[in-house]
Amino acid sequence: MKQFLIYGLCGLLFLAWFLASGTARGADRLPGLPDGCGTRCHKSKVREQFVHGPVATDDCIACHRPTGKPHPDEQGAFRLVGEREKLCAVCHESKATKKVVHPPVAEGDCLACHDVHQSPYPMQLKAPGADLCFGCHNAKDFSAKHGHAPVAAGHCTRCHDPHQSDNPALLKAPGAQLCFSCHDKALTEGVSVHKPVAEGRCTDCHAPHGSPFPSMLKGEYPEEFYLPYKQANFELCFRCHTRELAQDRRTDTLTGFRNGDFNLHYVHVNRSDKGRSCKTCHDPHAAGQLRLIKERIPGFGSWDIPIHYTKTDTGGTCVVGCHKPKSYDRLRFVTNP
Ligand code: HEC
Ligand code: HEC
Ligand code: HEC
Ligand code: HEC
Ligand code: HEC
Ligand code: HEC
Ligand code: HEC
Ligand code: HEC
Ligand code: HEC
Structure with a gap:
């Protein structure tokens, strides 16, 4: 041994x-x-x-x-x-x-x-x-309630170059071009295009890493089409448009959507029962008609109703479904039948 x-x-x-x-x-x-x-x-x-x-x-x-x-x-x-x-x-x-x-x-x-x-x-x-990134950046900043799929998947370098770029924030492409590398550009094309969208400023409304609001929006905006009115529901739009848009029953200045001085935004939106959300009429990106008016609006049921909008110099006309046309004129109040 x-x-x-x-x-x-x-x-x-x-x-x-x-x-x-x-x-x-x-x-x-x-x-x-x-x-x-x-x-x-x-x-x-x-x-x-x-x-x-x-x-x-x-x-x-x-x-x-x-x-x-x-x-x-x-x-x-x-x-x-x-x-x-x-x-x-x-x-x-x-x-x-x-x-x-x-x-x-x-x-x-x-x-x-x-x-x-x-x-x-x-x-x-x-x-x-x-x-790798979270070694220096705070992981918490990238875990919002409504996250962005590529962020949640940890694909930071799909959007950022880790070394350098000619674009701000080390982005791999400027403005909306970055978004179009994954999203359909058709979303932003139409007869009328929302100005910030036309200018490629997607991040004016969307937080690219995620946000507390659905669709990664930077402010409140209802998912419902019909809901009781509250100014706070539309904070996203009111980041750029006047908060008073749907606040006063009568106005000569706050909106072009009025019959005489009768505020039609107020009429449609500001109701304690089934007030309409902006998105019943408007598309936030682009639409097939002037003033971002959609071609179909959702009814109270599950079907969509076609809407035909014509703009005039001082007002406009809407034909909704098979109903009679309804017109408005800012200079001369129109009595609709
Ligand atoms: C591309 C350049 C490069 C090559 C090729 C390279 N090294 Fe290194 N090595 C470094 C650098 C830089 C450091 C200092 C690392 C640090 O500070 O983290 C290092 C550190 C070391 C160290 C000491 C620290 C440690 O990591 O253990 C050893 C041992 C070593 N290298 C061995 C080797 C051997 C063996 C080879 C060939 C098989 C080799 N290296 C090839 C760049 C290189
Ligand atoms: C070694 C530390 C470190 C690591 C790892 C790191 N970063 Fe950074 N990063 C910084 C510092 C420091 C800044 C400047 C201060 C700040 O914005 O927090 C910065 C800034 C940035 C900016 C803003 C640049 C600008 O000019 O606006 C982006 C985008 C960024 N990092 C992305 C990333 C991504 C993506 C990763 C992972 C691939 C990563 N970082 C990994 C240290 C790091
Ligand atoms: C879908 C594209 C996209 C992905 C994926 C993405 N980012 Fe970003 N990131 C952006 C955009 C766009 C900005 C510029 C924000 C602005 O201008 O408001 C930005 C800005 C930043 C900044 C600068 C500070 C800030 O918050 O504005 C840092 C740091 C950063 N990103 C890190 C990361 C890290 C880390 C990841 C992965 C966990 C990541 N990003 C994933 C698009 C992305
Ligand atoms: C903040 C983290 C970070 C730092 C700092 C960094 N890199 Fe990188 N590097 C990466 C990542 C992430 C990739 C992979 C890129 C990809 O998958 O698209 C990469 C890829 C590369 C590549 C291969 C692909 C290419 O772009 O050519 C080389 C070479 C490289 N790095 C060299 C360097 C050198 C040299 C430095 C210092 C001057 C450096 N890296 C500093 C994160 C970093
Ligand atoms: C002596 C030459 C030499 C030096 C010095 C050198 N590299 Fe490399 N590096 C290479 C070669 C060769 C490859 C392989 C290229 C290929 O496969 O296409 C490579 C590949 C890489 C890659 C990409 C790996 C991949 O999978 O494609 C990275 C990242 C990288 N080097 C980073 C660095 C960093 C960071 C330094 C400095 C600390 C460094 N290199 C110094 C020769 C070098
Ligand atoms: C690397 C690919 C990629 C890039 C780049 C990208 N996205 Fe996305 N995005 C996705 C994926 C994947 C989804 C999830 C798709 C789905 O659920 O249908 C998504 C979803 C979204 C959603 C919907 C989120 C929800 O909760 O419904 C919005 C809004 C969005 N992206 C905006 C943007 C904006 C703005 C940019 C540019 C700053 C951008 N995306 C860039 C891949 C990307
Ligand atoms: C004026 C604000 C605003 C701007 C600017 C904006 N978006 Fe949106 N986006 C929205 C709103 C609001 C929604 C939610 C739509 C809904 O609830 O009907 C949305 C939803 C989305 C969605 C989810 C799919 C869908 O159609 O509902 C994607 C993807 C998207 N946006 C991409 C983009 C891209 C890419 C850009 C830039 C070209 C952009 N957005 C610019 C307000 C905006
Ligand atoms: C980032 C700023 C911004 C946000 C947020 C924003 N808008 Fe706009 N919007 C604009 C600008 C700029 C114009 C163009 C005003 C002009 O030409 O005088 C505009 C014009 C409009 C128009 C008229 C379009 C036309 O063709 O004349 C409508 C309708 C509209 N916005 C609805 C909305 C709705 C609904 C929201 C919320 C979902 C919203 N906006 C959020 C900036 C914004
Ligand atoms: C019932 C349909 C309808 C609803 C709901 C609606 N709008 Fe409009 N909106 C219009 C019409 C029609 C115009 C065009 C007025 C004109 O120029 O003759 C318009 C115009 C606008 C404009 C251009 C400036 C102005 O006031 O003339 C903005 C901004 C706007 N709407 C924002 C909103 C916001 C924000 C909401 C939700 C809070 C909303 N709209 C809800 C139909 C609607």
Whole structure:
């Protein structure tokens, strides 16, 4: 038993000597040679699924400068041929040439996100998907009640370039173009187009990461078509339009939708029972008729009623379903039959 232990110990010592001399010989061969440090001593650098190009080819000396009996050398370090982004720039294009540069990139801190040797994730990333971003950005800001599908899926880089962009907020495309990379442009085409939509300002109304309101809206806007009136229901629209639009029964100024001074927005919207929401008549993006008037409006039942709207210089006419036309005129009150 005692002998076994002694033989075993000797064996281990021999093995240790063998390995140590191997290291030394490998190290001595380093300068100018295909170095073999990866395969001989530092296997741990090539263990993960995604290994950085020059590391995989065992080109350690592309980045490390072995100094004679190299490491640990006098400085006690496996010295690098360049610092921070300058090291990467030996082989990669600069990531800081555009108008907007992500602060960690501007600071040359490539290794905040990339592991220079290897990673279990593609692109040598230190963490997968949004987890990488949440290392510095607050995850809570991206977990709104009504979230956006690509945000919830952690696909931040579908919209943002992680390094740089010529668009604000590192976006991959400007304005509505970004949204049209996934959403149908037809949504925003018609006889009349809402001005902020025509100008590509989708984020005037939608919070791109999500919001407390349905459809990721930036303010309250009812999902129902018919509901008791409350000004607060339409806060989204009142971010840009006057809050008084449907407030006063009579007006000469607040809206063009009036018969004489009789406010027709008030008539339709401001009711304690089945007041109409804006969306019974208007499409928030674009519509087949003037003034964003939809071509069909929902009835109280489950069917949609066609609506035909004609605008005049001083008013207009609506034909709803098979009912008689109803007209309004701002200068001269029209009595409808
Ligand atoms: C593309 C450049 C590059 C290549 C190629 C490279 N390294 Fe490195 N290495 C670095 C950088 C940069 C650091 C400093 C890492 C840090 O600060 O996180 C480093 C650090 C190290 C360290 C010390 C810190 C640690 O992570 O353990 C060792 C050991 C090391 N490298 C070994 C190797 C070996 C072995 C190879 C070849 C198989 C290799 N490196 C190839 C850039 C490189
Ligand atoms: C000695 C040359 C060299 C240096 C220095 C270098 N790289 Fe690379 N890098 C490569 C090669 C080669 C590839 C593989 C390219 C390919 O597969 O198309 C690569 C690929 C990459 C990739 C993409 C991986 C993928 O899956 O496509 C990333 C990310 C990367 N490098 C980051 C860095 C960073 C960050 C630095 C600096 C810390 C750096 N590199 C320094 C040569 C280098
Ligand atoms: C904030 C995190 C972050 C920082 C900092 C960062 N990167 Fe990246 N990098 C990424 C992500 C994420 C990807 C993958 C992009 C994708 O999948 O579309 C990537 C991809 C790459 C690629 C491969 C694709 C390409 O765009 O060419 C290279 C090379 C690269 N990075 C180099 C660098 C260099 C060099 C630096 C420092 C100047 C750097 N990165 C800093 C997050 C970062
Ligand atoms: C190493 C830290 C770090 C990581 C990781 C990081 N960021 Fe940032 N990011 C910052 C800092 C710092 C700022 C500037 C301050 C701020 O807006 O919070 C910033 C700003 C931004 C901005 C606003 C840029 C502008 O000019 O308006 C966007 C967009 C952004 N980051 C997206 C991302 C995405 C997407 C990821 C993941 C791929 C990510 N960040 C990962 C540090 C980081
Ligand atoms: C559908 C596209 C889209 C996705 C996906 C997306 N963003 Fe954004 N992000 C935007 C837009 C658009 C802005 C500009 C907001 C503005 O101008 O009001 C922005 C702005 C930002 C900003 C700047 C500060 C702010 O909140 O305005 C940061 C930081 C940011 N995003 C990080 C992220 C992170 C992290 C993820 C993934 C969890 C992500 N984004 C996913 C579209 C997106
Ligand atoms: C990377 C693809 C992608 C991009 C880019 C994108 N979206 Fe989306 N968006 C989606 C997906 C997927 C859904 C979920 C679709 C569904 O449920 O039918 C969605 C849903 C929505 C919804 C409906 C949410 C709900 O609760 O019903 C709105 C509003 C929206 N996106 C607006 C935008 C805006 C504004 C932009 C531009 C800032 C944008 N999207 C950019 C993929 C994207
Ligand atoms: C004036 C405010 C406003 C602007 C600007 C706006 N939207 Fe909307 N969007 C809405 C409202 C309100 C809804 C909810 C529709 C409903 O409840 O009937 C909506 C719903 C959506 C939906 C969900 C699907 C649907 O049709 O209901 C998508 C997708 C969408 N918007 C994309 C966009 C895109 C892309 C842009 C920019 C081109 C944009 N929006 C600009 C107000 C706006
Ligand atoms: C971000 C600002 C903004 C928001 C929010 C907004 N609008 Fe507008 N809207 C405008 C602008 C700007 C015009 C053009 C005014 C002009 O030409 O004088 C306009 C015009 C209109 C028009 C007249 C269209 C035409 O063809 O003449 C209608 C109807 C309208 N908006 C309805 C709405 C409704 C309903 C909402 C809420 C869902 C809403 N708006 C929210 C900015 C906004
Ligand atoms: C019964 C249909 C109907 C409803 C419901 C309705 N509108 Fe209108 N709205 C119109 C008509 C018709 C016009 C065109 C008036 C004109 O120019 O002759 C109009 C015009 C507008 C305009 C252009 C400026 C003005 O007042 O003339 C805005 C803004 C507007 N509506 C916002 C809203 C908002 C916000 C709501 C919900 C609170 C709403 N509308 C509800 C039919 C409606």
